[in-house]
Amino acid sequence: MLKTAGNRLSYIQSKLLKDFGHDVAAFGANLIVYDPQFNLLFNFDGGKFISDYESASAFAKHVLDCVSDRIQTFGKFEQILCANLMAGKRIDAVLVLDCGQAMQADTDKGQIKVSRYMQQILKMFIATFGETHKNQQQMELVSNELSQTYEELMLLYKMSTNMKVTQSDSSYLQMACDNLTELVNVEGIAIFLEKRVNDTKNLVLTAGTGLIAIDHKHSNMHEILLERLLAELRSGCDALLDSEVDAPFKYEWFGRVKNIIAVPLHGKDRIIGMMVATNRLDKTDFDSIDVKLFNSVANECAVFIENESLFRELKELLIGSLKALTSSIDAKDQYTRGHSERVAFVSKWIAERYAQITGEMTAEQTQKIYLAGLLHDIGKIGVPESVLGKQGKLTEAEYEQMKAHPAIGAGILSEIRQMVDVVPGVLCHHEWYNGKGYPRGLGGDDIPLAGKIVMIADSFDAMTSKRTYREALGVEAAIREIEKGLGGQFDPEIGSIFINSDVDKLWEILQGGRIENYSSDNFSEYGTIAIGALLR
Numbered sequence: 036m037l038k039t040a041g042n043r044l045s046y047i048q049s050k051l052l053k054d055f056g057h058d059v060a061a062f063g064a065n066l067i068v069y070d071p072q073f074n075l076l077f078n079f080d081g082g083k084f085i086s087d088y089e090s091a092s093a094f095a096k097h098v099l100d101c102v103s104d105r106i107q108t109f110g111k112f113e114q115i116l117c118a119n120l121m122a123g124k125r126i127d128a129v130l131v132l133d134c135g136q137a138m139q140a141d142t143d144k145g146q147i148k149v150s151r152y153m154q155q156i157l158k159m160f161i162a163t164f165g166e167t168h169k170n171q172q173q174m175e176l177v178s179n180e181l182s183q184t185y186e187e188l189m190l191l192y193k194m195s196t197n198m199k200v201t202q203s204d205s206s207y208l209q210m211a212c213d214n215l216t217e218l219v220n221v222e223g224i225a226i227f228l229e230k231r232v233n234d235t236k237n238l239v240l241t242a243g244t245g246l247i248a249i250d251h252k253h254s255n256m257h258e259i260l261l262e263r264l265l266a267e268l269r270s271g272c273d274a275l276l277d278s279e280v281d282a283p284f285k286y287e288w289f290g291r292v293k294n295i296i297a298v299p300l301h302g303k304d305r306i307i308g309m310m311v312a313t314n315r316l317d318k319t320d321f322d323s324i325d326v327k328l329f330n331s332v333a334n335e336c337a338v339f340i341e342n343e344s345l346f347r348e349l350k351e352l353l354i355g356s357l358k359a360l361t362s363s364i365d366a367k368d369q370y371t372r373g374h375s376e377r378v379a380f381v382s383k384w385i386a387e388r389y390a391q392i393t394g395e396m397t398a399e400q401t402q403k404i405y406l407a408g409l410l411h412d413i414g415k416i417g418v419p420e421s422v423l424g425k426q427g428k429l430t431e432a433e434y435e436q437m438k439a440h441p442a443i444g445a446g447i448l449s450e451i452r453q454m455v456d457v458v459p460g461v462l463c464h465h466e467w468y469n470g471k472g473y474p475r476g477l478g479g480d481d482i483p484l485a486g487k488i489v490m491i492a493d494s495f496d497a498m499t500s501k502r503t504y505r506e507a508l509g510v511e512a513a514i515r516e517i518e519k520g521l522g523g524q525f526d527p528e529i530g531s532i533f534i535n536s537d538v539d540k541l542w543e544i545l546q547g548g549r550i551e552n553y554s555s556d557n558f559s560e561y562g563t564i565a566i567g568a569l570l571r
Contacts, residue, residue, distance in 0.1 A: 067131040086133045095129040122168040194335040208242035220317040223247040228308035248291040248313040264297045274298045280320045296321040298329045300337040381492035382408030402565035407460025414444025453569040460485030487526040510542045
């Protein structure tokens with residue numbers, strides 16, 4: 036294989052091309068790959084004949100002009116196949132597959148038949164290349180959303196930890212406005228508080244950044260804005276949102292308002308102020324994500340003013356996001372709904388009993404194992420739904436795609452520094468004690484403790500749940516399978532601890548759908564507590 040130009044393809048795309056090139060070369064065909072500027076990227080030589088590179092380049096230029104991934108054929112026997120490799124609407128490379136004399140049959144008809152066979156192979160490869168691009172985009176989107184959520188949570192956490200009794204309202208609220216503008220690109224943000232002036236309650240501009248676009252010539256505009264916000268809240272909305280993007284303004288605004296958001300500052304039993312922002316600069320309107328973020332910041336400000344802590348809401352936001360993410364992945368397959376939360380619960384169950392018997396695990400480690408159980412299948416976001424929901428046995432290629440999900444999940448979470456102790460459980464929950472698992476083939480003590488625990492929890496829930504390819508096993512049958520796998524698939528010590536625990540009680544909790552009401556430690560709040568272990 037000759038590589039002659041800088042490769043702008045991703046690692047995964049390059050690997051796909053290399054594997055495909057080796058495969059077709061094994062048939063005696065030549066594969067030539069150009070970039071869109073006609074630099075030669077790869078040349079896979081089948082060793083049977085020499086391709087005409089001048090003609091190949093001409094064919095590639097012709098195909099590139101078509102801006103399509105449709106396969107075009109050239110030559111007397113249609114033995115030269117050309118196509119663009121596209122990522123969305125962008126052309127990443129141009130393929131020239133030269134079957135040449137290596138595919139020569141006794142008759143012209145036979146040659147054309149062979150070429151059509153190769154055309155089908157090329158067509159499947161182009162589809163795989165495009166699907167890989169979509170999966171990469173989806174993984175990048177998930178990773179970016181998690182990172183953005185984490186940055187938002189860190190803002191709230193910073194606000195919580197920076198609360199000082201000696202700090203003035205205005206300085207703390209100003210810090211909130213300044214930090215919020217680093218995440219949300221707007222013309223201006225302001226916080227109005229209800230304060231008593233000359234025995235009269237008035238809304239007073241207490242802090243702000245930038246310029247609010249509402250008309251300040253109307254002396255009562257702030258009171259009008261608050262009345263409109265209260266009306267929206269009474270109608271069941273979480274905020275006042277108004278713009279003319281999809282419809283005319285709901286309210287009449289004086290000034291330069293293009294779009295506006297207002298959220299309340301809730302006191303113990305009343306609304307004590309509001310946060311307002313106008314004119315989003317990087318998109319056409321405020322959205323539901325902005326509503327959640329603004330409300331969270333406003334609540335933190337209200338906590339400072341009312342001297343209460345909203346740190347719990349910060350943690351609930353993150354665990355809610357993680358549960359929503361895992362639930363969306365579980366929902367891809369009707370038979371795995373609720374799987375991630377059950378695995379998290381069983382992982383916590385095993386970890387607690389391991390801690391009781393060995394005394395070698397802290398409460399914080401147990402909490403991180405719970406999170407590893409919750410997030411163990413997050414990497415399935417990168418596995419095609421056709422594979423996840425397939426009825427019947429997976430092909431070898433499909434199984435390889437499925438086996439990639441632990442590494443994909445670990446890669447997503449590794450972008451968040453606070454998830455470093457959760458990653459091993461996610462990465463290694465399919466590693467077998469005897470070294471026959473994946474993705475790294477680890478064995479024995481080389482497997483992290485979290486991976487061993489999540490492996491058993493995942494296997495137990497999988498065996499006792501109905502799947503597309505089989506009925507669910509009873510709890511006793513599942514326990515027998517785990518006993519058989521001790522020393523093979525499962526760690527003998529961890530497996531024995533699980534088997535010897537009160538599995539009947541565990542099963543009763545799982546079957547009754549009473550996980551959130553598990554009374555041992557108010558489990559409904561456990562996810563929030565576990566998130567706290569990451570933020571300490």
